[in-house]
Amino acid sequence: MNNKKISAIYYSPTHTSAKICSVVARAVNSTGIDVNYCELTYKAEEDKLHFTSDDLVVVSVPVYCSRVAPVAIERLAKIKGNNTPAIAIVVYGNRDYGDALLELCDVLKEKGFVTIAAAAFIGEHSYSRTNMPIAQGRPDDADVVAATVFGEKCRVKLDACHNIADFLQLKVDGNTPYFVVNHSAPTAPTIDVNLCNQCGVCIDNCPVEAISYQNGAVMCNVDLCTKCCRCVKECPHNAVKFITPYTELLHKNCAVRREPQIFM
Ligand SMILES: Cc1cc2nc3c(=O)[nH]c(=O)nc-3n(C[C@H](O)[C@H](O)[C@H](O)COP(=O)(O)O)c2cc1C
Structure with a gap:
């Protein structure tokens, strides 16, 4: 064809x-x-x-x-x-x-x-x-x-x-x-105000528009966030963190x- x-x-x-x-x-x-x-x-x-x-x-x-x-x-x-x-x-x-x-x-x-x-x-x-x-x-x-x-x-x-x-x-x-996903309590990345210079890269890059300026700071809306971590990986200042116990768990158990x- x-x-x-x-x-x-x-x-x-x-x-x-x-x-x-x-x-x-x-x-x-x-x-x-x-x-x-x-x-x-x-x-x-x-x-x-x-x-x-x-x-x-x-x-x-x-x-x-x-x-x-x-x-x-x-x-x-x-x-x-x-x-x-x-x-x-x-x-x-x-x-x-x-x-x-x-x-x-x-x-x-x-x-x-x-x-x-x-x-x-x-x-x-x-x-x-x-x-x-x-x-x-x-x-x-x-x-x-x-x-x-x-x-x-x-x-x-x-x-x-x-x-x-x-x-x-x-x-x-x-x-x-299909496997039924059990949604845990909503969590979202946090933005370190000491590292963030409000460049807006995370805001422009979020696939679901969950990040915005709120009262002079960059915030992520926990209800909209899908935890995709695009903001964590794209932030040029390492200001966005998503801390989850899954990182350690997966690091240990999915090394092969x-x-x-x-x-x-
Ligand atoms: C909320 C969430 C759930 C995930 N669940 C799985 C999973 O069940 N199994 C797995 O191996 N990886 C899982 N991953 C990892 C992604 O599948 C993997 O990082 C993928 O490469 C991301 O694709 P992308 O780079 O195109 O965004 C998950 C990632 C996220 C953010």
């Missing part, structure tokens, strides 16, 4: 899902056409999310609590395919991806896509800190090679098929009903390197 347009669609607060998405989209693109990038980390333009059977989409999202990150699900609500081939990818922080890949494949099916291949990749955990790293630096060079090989295999699979109906239903790991898993 020759796709006239390839789109890389991702929700990626700390950039790991974005990186894998771009690598796979470039590798699957044998014709050299421009890849169309669609970043759902901010509210996307709706018209960018409508696709035909001539398109190929690569969709990559992070795993939160063994499921697709809820904001990614919200933003994918606008996506629409029409027998459009899709490559589904979840990126997780070296603990487990649970039912997230199955959930993403189900969403894509419901929205009119035919998932031809899927994969789970590993990204540095949002809660990873320099003194307690969790999958630090991932996706690394080996992951990029794996993502490139995956993209090339997808191209071979697409080229071998002449009709979208030739693709059999893909089976991925995961269970239904996990490898990407692909489903073709």
Whole structure:
């Protein structure tokens, strides 16, 4: 199948899902056409999310609590395919991806896509800190090679098929009903007033507009915050902290390197 347009669609607060998405989209693109990038980390333009059977989409999202990150699900609500081939990818922080890949494949099916291949990749955990790293630096060079090989295999699979109906239903790991997330008490990052110079990087970067100026200081709204840690990682002054017992727990228990898993 020759796709006239390839789109890389991702929700990626700390950039790991974005990186894998771009690598796979470039590798699957044998014709050299421009890849169309669609970043759902901010509210996307709706018209960018409508696709035909001539398109190929690569969709990559992070795993939160063994499921697709809820904001990614919200933003994918606008996506629409029409027998459009899709490559589904979840990126997780070296603990487990649970039912997230199955959930993403189900969403894509419901929205009119035919998932031809899927994969789970590993990204540095949002809660990873320099003194307690969790999958630090991932996706690394080996992951990029794996993502490139995956993209090339997808191209071979697409080229071998002449009709979208030739693709059999893909089976991925995961269970239904999906894992039910038990939401703990809301928490949010704090901003150290001694380090913060109110540059606004955290305000501009928050995917859900949870950070704002309040009474002359930068504050995070605990009810809106999704704990994605984009603000922690983007702050040029190290002023934003998100302290959670999960950092130590994951650092201790998820130290063994996990490898990407692909489903073709
Ligand atoms: C609220 C929250 C929940 C998470 N849950 C999981 C999880 O269940 N399993 C896991 O391995 N990683 C988990 N992670 C880590 C992310 O999946 C991982 O860091 C991913 O690379 C983030 O993607 P991004 O860089 O595209 O934002 C979680 C992160 C956050 C913020």
